[in-house]
Amino acid sequence: MSLSQEPALSVLKNELVCGYRDISNESYAGFSGKHAPDGNAIVTTNGAGPHNLQTFLLSSDGTVLHCLPGYWNPGDLVREIEFAARMDDLWHDTRYSITQKRQLYRNAQLAHIDEHPQMMVARSRMQGFDMKYEAQHRPYQSDTIVNPQAAIQLVSMEKGMKAPPGTKNAFKTTDRIMHERMAMRPFVPFNQFDIAAYVDYGRPKYDKNENFRDLNTGQVADKNAVKQQEMLGQVPQKPMKKRRSMGNRMMQRTSNMLVRKGIRNVVWGQN
Numbered sequence: 494m495s496l497s498q499e500p501a502l503s504v505l506k507n508e509l510v511c512g513y514r515d516i517s518n519e520s521y522a523g524f525s526g527k528h529a530p531d532g533n534a535i536v537t538t539n540g541a542g543p544h545n546l547q548t549f550l551l552s553s554d555g556t557v558l559h560c561l562p563g564y565w566n567p568g569d570l571v572r573e574i575e576f577a578a579r580m581d582d583l584w585h586d587t588r589y590s591i592t593q594k595r596q597l598y599r600n601a602q603l604a605h606i607d608e609h610p611q612m613m614v615a616r617s618r619m620q621g622f623d624m625k626y627e628a629q630h631r632p633y634q635s636d637t638i639v640n641p642q643a644a645i646q647l648v649s650m651e652k653g654m655k656a657p658p659g660t661k662n663a664f665k666t667t668d669r670i671m672h673e674r675m676a677m678r679p680f681v682p683f684n685q686f687d688i689a690a691y692v693d694y695g696r697p698k699y700d701k702n703e704n705f706r707d708l709n710t711g712q713v714a715d716k717n718a719v720k721q722q723e724m725l726g727q728v729p730q731k732p733m734k735k736r737r738s739m740g741n742r743m744m745q746r747t748s749n750m751l752v753r754k755g756i757r758n759v760v761w762g763q764n
Contacts, residue, residue, distance in 0.1 A: 496548075501567035504574055509550075516547075521689035523697040539565050539617040540667025543692040550577035552584050555683045562671060562692045569613045569668075576605055584680060595679035602676035606669050617666040623695030624664050625650065636673065637665050637694050670694060 495501055505511055516522045523544025543562035548570070550559040559577035561570065580601065583594055609617075619627075619637065627635045628644040638644045643663035665673075674691055 495565050495567045495570050498567040501570045501574075504571050509574070519688075521692060536566075537564050538620060538667070539563070539569055539613070540671065541620050541623075543667075543694060544697050547688065547692060549683065549686075550574060551683055552581050556584060557678065557681050557683050557686050558584065559675060560671075560686070560691065563667070566613070566616050569616060572609075572613070576601075591680075598679040599676045602672045602679075606672045609668050614666055614668060617668040618661065619664050619667055620695065621647075624661070626696040627664070627694060635694070637670055639663060639665060667694075 496505060521544060523542065540561075540563045542564055546563055548561040548565070549557060550561075550573075552558055558580040559573060561573055565573070580598060583589070583597055583601070586594070589597065624637075624644065625647045627637050628641075628647045632638060632641040632645050640659075640663035643657075643659050646657050646660055678686065678691070
């Protein structure tokens with residue numbers, strides 16, 4: 494994963510004080526299979542799995558300088574850490590008032606979008622199933638969509654089908670979504686940061702099934718094992734089917750028998 498790869502590993506080890514918090518019981522948490530620290534890892538796109546992982550960069554007083562939702566490429570992660578360091582300098586700069594700092598923060602967040610190299614932007618394409626989720630559930634409300642009419646074309650697509658031309662361009666890239674949302678949260682204390690709203694894009698489930706992939710082909714080797722794996726996070730509960738009582742089942746069978754014999758309009762409970 495990105496945190497254990499260079500250049501991110503050295504920056505995290507030498508320049509930051511790191512910690513973690515288990516969010517699996519939080520209402521905003523997504524869900525996925527259980528992954529051990531020494532399990533297999535796999536490369537994915539920037540911003541993938543925002544409900545499952547958030548990387549917060551905080552000032553020493555707990556003020557949020559930046560937050561990266563989901564997975565990020567190691568080099569791109571370092572670029573955003575460097576940006577957070579600039580925001581930390583701004584936060585402690587005594588030349589500005591709080592109001593001025595917040596406005597400068599907003600400007601910096603939006604300006605940084607244009608500083609991203611093209612390769613980083615390419616690595617920040619939203620996952621196809623996340624685009625389909627946004628198009629299906631909130632095509633005209635989601636801040637991830639720039640062209641609702643084009644995005645809606647994804648709703649009718651079946652798994653494995655190629656997206657129509659221009660469909661991907663109907664969505665913002667996750668690096669842009671991140672900075673636009675952070676611009677709306679200038680220097681917020683961590684305990685007041687609305688994580689649920691911030692990470693709300695794409696479907697709740699995100700799992701690449703790393704531990705079940707063949708190391709040579711990259712394909713999932715045992716699909717039955719995937720279905721039976723232990724899940725973590727806020728796993729949706731399947732609604733239980735309501736069982737009819739014994740009396741209701743007997744009444745239904747009796748009604749069916751009477752109908753077959755030509756007796757209709759039976760009203761139960763009347764003589």
